[in-house]
Amino acid sequence: MSTSKAWAEYLARGVPPQKRYLIGGNWKANGTLAQTAGIVKILNQGGAIPLEAEVVIAPPAHLLGYVKDNLRPDVAVSAQNSALTTKPGAFTGELPAVLLKDFGLNWVIVGHSERREGFGGPGETDDVVATKTKVAVDAGLHVMACVGEKLEQREAGKTTEVVLSQLNAIASKLAREDWSKVVIAYEPVWAIGTGKVATPEQAQEVHESIRAFVKEKVGAQQAALLRIIYGGSVKGSSAPGLILKPDIDGFLVGGASLTSDFVTIIRAVKSP
Numbered sequence: 427m428s429t430s431k432a433w434a435e436y437l438a439r440g441v442p443p444q445k446r447y448l449i450g451g452n453w454k455a456n457g458t459l460a461q462t463a464g465i466v467k468i469l470n471q472g473g474a475i476p477l478e479a480e481v482v483i484a485p486p487a488h489l490l491g492y493v494k495d496n497l498r499p500d501v502a503v504s505a506q507n508s509a510l511t512t513k514p515g516a517f518t519g520e521l522p523a524v525l526l527k528d529f530g531l532n533w534v535i536v537g538h539s540e541r542r543e544g545f546g547g548p549g550e551t552d553d554v555v556a557t558k559t560k561v562a563v564d565a566g567l568h569v570m571a572c573v574g575e576k577l578e579q580r581e582a583g584k585t586t587e588v589v590l591s592q593l594n595a596i597a598s599k600l601a602r603e604d605w606s607k608v609v610i611a612y613e614p615v616w617a618i619g620t621g622k623v624a625t626p627e628q629a630q631e632v633h634e635s636i637r638a639f640v641k642e643k644v645g646a647q648q649a650a651l652l653r654i655i656y657g658g659s660v661k662g663s664s665a666p667g668l669i670l671k672p673d674i675d676g677f678l679v680g681g682a683s684l685t686s687d688f689v690t691i692i693r694a695v696k697s698p
């Protein structure tokens with residue numbers, strides 16, 4: 427199936443044209459000023475963004491202003507995390523969603539597995555991730571909410587159980603209308619930064635179960651419009667095969683988003 431056929435089928439699901447594939451670039455804790463200037467230059471000189479793609483870059487917090495001011499205007503900027511608090515105040519080191527919105531940002535990533543793990547400290551629970559998602563949506567942000575199983579959970583046959591349990595926590599905090607601002611990023615932990623990308627079939631199977639869950643628990647329209655993106659060692663070479671699957675609506679890219687390969691990934695959704 428060609429990419430244009432995939433796009434035609436995508437639209438045939440009743441999806442409005444403005445529901446583009448979402449390509450997110452998560453820079454994680456990377457980016458000296460010199461490196462950042464280089465990546466911004468690559469993106470700015472990377473040619474037209476395909477009609478089918480919406481591109482969002484998530485630099486680390488200290489670079490949000492620089493990237494927002496220097497990146498081409500047709501690429502959005504996202505935070506990588508936001509706070510539980512609904513209000514600004516005495517929360518040292520936190521990024522309240524209302525302040526991100528006030529700063530002119532429209533996106534945030536919530537519940538990345540690296541934050542769920544906790545970097546040696548207490549990680550973010552399903553409940554924390556769900557509350558952050560709701561707080562961010564209420565602040566007017568679009569949220570890429572991450573879910574995904576660890577290798578041992580996959581090997582124990584618990585992938586669907588784990589992912590849907592994480593999703594259920596998020597769904598339990600959201601009103602039906604909130605779903606228009608939510609993207610679900612399926613990121614199997616075993617595929618993140620390992621070079622072991624999920625096969626299109628493995629990713630499609632989980633994405634399909636996520637959409638079915640949202641259809642049952644929230645509604646058919648919300649499920650059809652929901653963007654479910656895949657993350658985990660996506661490269662320019664693997665993106666074309668993944669994007670052809672009917673329930674893969676884009677990518678959340680880590681390592682490759684720091685290189686010119688990200689432009690190749692963006693082009694993977696372009697109709698020939």
Ligand SMILES: O=C[C@H](O)COP(=O)(O)O
Nearest residue numbers: 452618619658659680681
């Ligand atoms: O948020 C991005 C994901 O963690 C994927 O990272 P990766 O592409 O380096 O595997």
